[in-house]
Amino acid sequence: MATAVIMPKAGMSMESGTVVRWLKKVGDPVKVGEPLLEITTDKVDMEVEAETSGHLLCILKDQGEQVPVTQPIGYIGTSAELGKSVAELQGSSVGGAAGAPTAPAAEAASKPAVGEAAAAAGAQRVPSTPAARRRAGELGIDLAQVNPTGPNGEVKLRDVTSAAAENRVRMSPLARRVAEREGRSLSGVSGSGPGGRILLADLAPPPPPPAIPEVAPASPQPVAAPGETRTPVSGKRKVIAERLSRSMFTAPHYYLRVSVEVDHLLAARDGIGATGRKPSLNAFLMKYAAEAIKRHPALNTSWEGDAIVSRPAIDIGLAVAQADGLITPVVRDCGSKGVLAIDAELQPLVERALAGKLLPAEYSGATFTISNLGSFGIDEFTAIINPPGSAILAVGAIRNEPVIDPAGAVVVRNRMRLTLSCDHRVLDGAVGARFLRFLADVLEDPSRLLL
Amino acid sequence: MPENQYDVAILGGGPAGYVAGIRAAQLGLRPCVVERDRLGGVCLNLGCIPSKALIHQADLFASTAALEEMGIAVDRSGFSYRKVFERSRQVADRMSAGVNYLLKKNRVDVLHGTGRIVGRNTIALQDGTKVHGRNILVATGSRPRELPGFPFDGHTVISSDDALMATALPGKMLILGGGAIGCEFAHILAGFGCGVTLVELQEQLLPLEDVDSASIVTRSFRRRGITVLTRTRATAMERLETGARVRLETEGEKAEELITDQILVVVGRVPNTAGIGLESVGLGLQRGFIAVGDYYQTEVAGIYAAGDVIDSPLLAHLASKEAEVAVEHMAGRPTPRRIDPGAVPAAVYCEPQVASFGLSEKRAQAEGIPFEKAVFPFRAVGKAVSIGKHEGQVKVLVDPGTHEILGAHIVGESAPELVHELLLARTAELLPEDIARMIHVHPTLSEAVMEAMRAVEGWAIHM
Numbered sequence: 001m002a003t004a005v006i007m008p009k010a011g012m013s014m015e016s017g018t019v020v021r022w023l024k025k026v027g028d029p030v031k032v033g034e035p036l037l038e039i040t041t042d043k044v045d046m047e048v049e050a051e052t053s054g055h056l057l058c059i060l061k062d063q064g065e066q067v068p069v070t071q072p073i074g075y076i077g078t079s080a081e082l083g084k085s086v087a088e089l090q091g092s093s094v095g096g097a098a099g100a101p102t103a104p105a106a107e108a109a110s111k112p113a114v115g116e117a118a119a120a121a122g123a124q125r126v127p128s129t130p131a132a133r134r135r136a137g138e139l140g141i142d143l144a145q146v147n148p149t150g151p152n153g154e155v156k157l158r159d160v161t162s163a164a165a166e167n168r169v170r171m172s173p174l175a176r177r178v179a180e181r182e183g184r185s186l187s188g189v190s191g192s193g194p195g196g197r198i199l200l201a202d203l204a205p206p207p208p209p210p211a212i213p214e215v216a217p218a219s220p221q222p223v224a225a226p227g228e229t230r231t232p233v234s235g236k237r238k239v240i241a242e243r244l245s246r247s248m249f250t251a252p253h254y255y256l257r258v259s260v261e262v263d264h265l266l267a268a269r270d271g272i273g274a275t276g277r278k279p280s281l282n283a284f285l286m287k288y289a290a291e292a293i294k295r296h297p298a299l300n301t302s303w304e305g306d307a308i309v310s311r312p313a314i315d316i317g318l319a320v321a322q323a324d325g326l327i328t329p330v331v332r333d334c335g336s337k338g339v340l341a342i343d344a345e346l347q348p349l350v351e352r353a354l355a356g357k358l359l360p361a362e363y364s365g366a367t368f369t370i371s372n373l374g375s376f377g378i379d380e381f382t383a384i385i386n387p388p389g390s391a392i393l394a395v396g397a398i399r400n401e402p403v404i405d406p407a408g409a410v411v412v413r414n415r416m417r418l419t420l421s422c423d424h425r426v427l428d429g430a431v432g433a434r435f436l437r438f439l440a441d442v443l444e445d446p447s448r449l450l451l
Numbered sequence: 452m453p454e455n456q457y458d459v460a461i462l463g464g465g466p467a468g469y470v471a472g473i474r475a476a477q478l479g480l481r482p483c484v485v486e487r488d489r490l491g492g493v494c495l496n497l498g499c500i501p502s503k504a505l506i507h508q509a510d511l512f513a514s515t516a517a518l519e520e521m522g523i524a525v526d527r528s529g530f531s532y533r534k535v536f537e538r539s540r541q542v543a544d545r546m547s548a549g550v551n552y553l554l555k556k557n558r559v560d561v562l563h564g565t566g567r568i569v570g571r572n573t574i575a576l577q578d579g580t581k582v583h584g585r586n587i588l589v590a591t592g593s594r595p596r597e598l599p600g601f602p603f604d605g606h607t608v609i610s611s612d613d614a615l616m617a618t619a620l621p622g623k624m625l626i627l628g629g630g631a632i633g634c635e636f637a638h639i640l641a642g643f644g645c646g647v648t649l650v651e652l653q654e655q656l657l658p659l660e661d662v663d664s665a666s667i668v669t670r671s672f673r674r675r676g677i678t679v680l681t682r683t684r685a686t687a688m689e690r691l692e693t694g695a696r697v698r699l700e701t702e703g704e705k706a707e708e709l710i711t712d713q714i715l716v717v718v719g720r721v722p723n724t725a726g727i728g729l730e731s732v733g734l735g736l737q738r739g740f741i742a743v744g745d746y747y748q749t750e751v752a753g754i755y756a757a758g759d760v761i762d763s764p765l766l767a768h769l770a771s772k773e774a775e776v777a778v779e780h781m782a783g784r785p786t787p788r789r790i791d792p793g794a795v796p797a798a799v800y801c802e803p804q805v806a807s808f809g810l811s812e813k814r815a816q817a818e819g820i821p822f823e824k825a826v827f828p829f830r831a832v833g834k835a836v837s838i839g840k841h842e843g844q845v846k847v848l849v850d851p852g853t854h855e856i857l858g859a860h861i862v863g864e865s866a867p868e869l870v871h872e873l874l875l876a877r878t879a880e881l882l883p884e885d886i887a888r889m890i891h892v893h894p895t896l897s898e899a900v901m902e903a904m905r906a907v908e909g910w911a912i913h914m
Contacts, residue, residue: 172880177853199880200855 002077002089003052007061009069010041013364013388017041018066018235019073020137021130024056030076037073040137040235041360055079057089064137127154135160137235164232171198179203183228236325247385251303251423255382256432258440262398262416265443272339282318283343285370288443289393290314290334293368296435300367302388303425309388317366317386318346320353328386329353330366374398380417390426391435394419457483459781460574460584462566462727465492466767467590467758469550471774472559478782482559483582485566485574490550491543492592493759494767497612500546502635504539505615506800509642532620532643539615568728571753575728586753586781589741590774591727593720593759598627601688601716607695608688608714611636620645621712625697627685628717629656631799634668636715638801641677648678648709650699655681657799659764661860662813663826663846664805668862671803671842688714722760738762745789746780747773755781769795793858794878798867803843806870809858809877810848822848822857825883825906827899829863831913834894840864845903847873847883854883854907865896872900883907 007017020038024030035047036056054076061073075081075089126143128136132155136143146163148155170191171179175198178184184203191198233241265284272279293299293314301310314335317328329349331342352358369386372395383394396417403413418440422432442448459475461468464486475482489496512535515525554561564576568587575581595610597603603610609617611632624640626633629651637649649656649672655665656672656679669679682702689696694712701707722740732751734741740762747755755777758770772790779786799805815822829835829843843863849856859873876886886904891897905911 173882173885174853174855174880177882178855181853193879 002057002075002081002084003054004072004090005036005048005051005074005076006072007039007067007069008048010046010360014041014069014360016066016068018137019061019063020045021063021133022056022059022074023047026056026058027082028056030054030056044356044358044360046360050076052076055082057081057084058086060086062143063133064141064143127152129154129156131157132160135164161232170196172200175200175203179230183230234324240325243387244384247387251385251387251390252425253382253385253421254424254429254432256420256422256429256436257380257417258436259415259417260440260443261403261413262443263414264446266398266414268446277340277343279339279343280346281374282370282372283339283346285372285393285395286316286318286331286334286342286346287337287339288439288446289316289368289370290337291442291449292435292439294335295438296431298427298431299391299435301426302367302390303423304388308426311367313367315365315367317363317369317389318350319369319371319383319386320350322354322356327353327358327363328366328369329358329363369393370395374416380419382419383421385421385423390423391432392421393439394421455580455582457481457560457582457584459483459586459588459778460572460582461485461588461590462568462574463492463590463592463723463758464490464550464554464561465590465592465758465770466494467592467770467774468492468588469554469559470771471588471590471757471778472554473557474775474778475782476557476559478778478784480778480782483562483584484554484559485562485564485576485582487563487565489547490554490561491547495546495550496543497615499767501539501543501615502639503800504542505535505639506635506642508535508538509639510802513642533618535643536616536618567726567731568754569731571732571751584753586755588774588777589727589729589749589754589756589760590758590770591723591760592770593722593765595717596719596721598685598716598718601627601685601714603716606713607690608716611715611717614715622646623694623711624648624713624715625685625709625711626650626715626717628715628719629653629679629681630659630717630719631657631797632717633715634672634799634801636717637672637677641672641675642802646676648680648711650683650685651679651681652684653681657805659797660799660805660807661811661846661862663844664807664860664862667803667842667844668799668801668805672801675802685714720759720765724760746786747777748780764795764797766795766797791878794874796867796870796874798870800867803840803863804866805860805862806866807858807860808870808874809856811858811860812848815848815857820857821851823851823854823907824848825903825911827903827906827911827914829896829899831902832894832896832899834896834898835864837894838864840896843899845869845873845899847903847907849883849907855880856883861900863896863899869896869900872897 017039020040022037023035030036030050031053032050034050036050037048038045039048055078057075057077059074061067067073077089081089128143129150133143135157141160141163143155146155146159149159150156172193178200189198189202190196192202193199269278269281269284297310300314301308313333315330315332316334317330319326319328331345331349334342349362366386366389368389369392371383371392373381374395374397377397380396381394383392385392398414398416400412401415402410405411418436420432420436458480459482461471461482461484464484468484469490472482472484494500518525562576562580562582564578566574566576569575572583572585572587573581574584574587595612601608605613614636620640620643623646626637626647626649629649633649634656637647641647655662656669657665672679680699680701684700685697686700687698694710695714696708696710697714699707699709724736724739724741732754734749734751734754741749741756741760743749743756743761747757747761749756757773757777759765763769763773776786776790793809796806796808810820810822812824824846826844826846830841835841835843840863843866846860847856848858856873856877859870861869872886883904886901887908889901891901902911902913906914
């Protein structure tokens with residue numbers, strides 16, 4: 001009896017995964033718990049382990065293919081079942097990781113049975129180098145469509161790279177050559193030629209020649225920098241771009257700004273720090289935000305097209321910059337935790353985020369997000385809402401500013417600017433405004449939380 | 452719209468005017484064309500088309516020598532140039548009728564008469580009829596230029612118009628002007644056995660063409676008995692009872708006198724800008740031409756000009772393209788902002804034929820433009836040798852870094868047809884390697900193009 005290997009659902013927000021590569025070939029024996037294949041999701045690569053022992057009977061989804069979660073991507077069974085058609089396997093199969101096979105899984109397996117059967121026989125596996133397979137997976141390129149130049153007809157990395165270059169941009173050979181030679185940027189270039197083809201005239205003007213220093217003529221001229229370089233978009237970058245664009249272009253954003261006095265907050269933080277570990281400012285902000293959300297539960301909802309979904313727990317994400325992108329580790333249920341507990345969870349999450357080691361469960365499903373660019377000295381900015389949340393708080397730097405106190409005297413206070421981006425589909429202006437006003441008030445005077 | 456109200460009123464029905472009319476109709480505008488003579492202009496009636504008919508017949512006549520080589524006796528006693536002439540008129544008439552049909556089919560109104568601009572939106576005909584156009588396109592073309600001291604008289608000193616309408620051949624013809632028109636007439640007349648002296652002021656025939664193309668043509672002309680004199684000026688003329696005596700001065704040499712039956716003066720053309728009412732709308736001239744902007748609009752709003760009346764090369768196909776751009780601009784359609792002068796082809800139908808576009812070596816050297824060149828000779832092309840047309844070559848100039856195609860100069864059989872592959876490569880920004888790698892039919896003359904492109908990349912096979 002064959003068992004379907006399904007695309008696992010590795011996190012709340014995971015809708016699909018991409019097969020990076022299979023670690024087993026069709027016919028290989030596999031043991032329970034043995035790594036079977038690698039997949040990539042929004043933000044991490046992970047291994048899928050075999051749920052059962054037997055032989056890998058067939059591979060339905062090969063490298064580079066994106067598959068909705070819970071859909072079958074292969075079958076494991078006895079050696080006697082090798083060579084059986086997918087339809088036969090599917091008829092006899094039990095579900096994989098999730099237990100029973102889900103409805104869409106059965107549907108998907110039964111429909112394209114003929115084509116899949118050929119794949120099952122392994123006949124269509126494209127000979128390729130591991131580097132080429134990996135790259136093709138990242139770029140979402142079908143290896144069968146790539147011109148192989150390897151000695152035995154296998155697809156090499158360079159073939160994938162050049163296929164990617166050709167696929168992505170329609171441009172004249174001359175424009176391509178000039179762009180390559182002069183390192184001209186193609187980002188944002190729209191082609192004026194037939195069918196949108198990029199012509200030479202469409203390329204950005206050449207980088208200005210390096211200024212010739214007027215002094216020190218004795219020193220040799222540095223070799224002119226080659227200018228810009230062209231880096232293919234990584235899978236992760238693609239995900240970030242896609243998610244943020246979708247948020248920006250589908251959620252009607254509006255922005256609310258306040259300036260907050262944070263002397264109380266800083267004093268409280270220092271006070272706690274005097275007796276032990278000083279919690280991060282972000283942990284405080286998360287706590288305050290959670291308290292404000294508790295009193296304004298509309299903020300803990302998300303737009304799902306035909307319904308507005310309220311979340312029971314206040315799960316707050318914090319945007320963390322990585323070398324090659326950004327990620328939002330999430331502290332769960334901030335509403336029921338204190339600042340110290342939040343801080344204790346947040347610090348290791350941030351460290352693991354920086355190291356790129358977060359698991360999907362640790363970075364997905366934030367109902368509210370904080371993005372703090374204060375440490376960069378940014379006074380204020382607007383952030384793009386991080387779905388499924390409906391609002392994001394952009395936090396600026398703390399500055400000493402002159403303030404007129406109630407007695408009319410000019411005094412210096414620590415102030416910070418907050419900008420709240422709200423999804424107008426869920427949150428009307430007054431709702432967002434009441435929330436932000438409350439948050440500002442309690443940041444200035446925490447005792448209000450006792451009222 | 453009232454009957455005499457148009458979106459565009461076009462003055463002149465030549466290659467600019469009639470094409471503008473059809474294009475305007477295609478774009479949903481209501482156009483009319485005012486023509487004083489015959490539709491199709493100089494090109495169809497007194498230029499490109501009838502001259503090609505004469506050239507074709509001259510080639511047929513000359514090829515009878517090849518029949519004799521096969522042992523076929525040819526009796527030329529019944530030859531009549533009038534028949535040749537009549538054939539060329541049939542062709543011209545047929546083409547002009549074709550234009551008439553196309554305009555009718557596209558519902559372009561044609562008004563016969565001499566028109567004159569009398570207001571920003573109004574053209575008046577001689578008979579008092581007025582047509583109003585939201586836009587006016589001036590496409591009045593050009594006429595042959597006179598040479599001082601050699602005024603046209605229609606029998607001894609003639610223009611290209613006269614030469615095309617001649618019903619008999621002169622015994623001896625002196626052609627003043629070694630440009631495209633002069634070379635084509637030299638080819639025609641020599642083909643029918645006339646004695647031809649071809650005089651050019653500049654140092655090469657076809658001064659606008661590549662130096663190699665010109666010298667290959669010169670060599671071929673001289674071999675056929677045409678006297679070619681370059682750096683030579685006609686300074687005086689004395690009319691004789693029949694014909695004339697002409698004084699020719701060649702730079703650095705003793706002046707010479709030559710007696711000829713006729714003198715064909717082909718030293719360029721002048722734009723037809725007088726008497727068309729430009730002054731009524733305050734439209735001035737720059738060096739005799741109407742000045743235009745990127746979309747061929749003049750300084751008077753709503754008035755455009757295209758073809759030989761503006762300062763651009765005298766080429767029918769360019770005039771048509773300019774007119775298209777002008778009309779597309781009037782219609783508010785996207786249109787190229789400016790025609791790339793480096794992508795305008797030119798052709799000369801002498802023997803051997805010449806075609807080119809873009810950068811020439813001469814200009815590159817004068818302007819310090821870096822280039823690399825590749826040349827492939829026709830004598831290494833099987834098809835050229837087998838049809839006895841081994842005289843010729845394909846020359847391509849490319850950017851030394853990117854190999855962008857900067858210019859091409861083809862001389863030899865079918866050069867005007869061959870040039871398009873290279874021109875397409877230039878306009879589509881293909882690179883030499885694209886053509887070099889494309890399979891070309893064997894045997895064809897196009898293989899010369901492929902091999903020249905391979906030569907750019909350093910791997911021509913047959914050289």
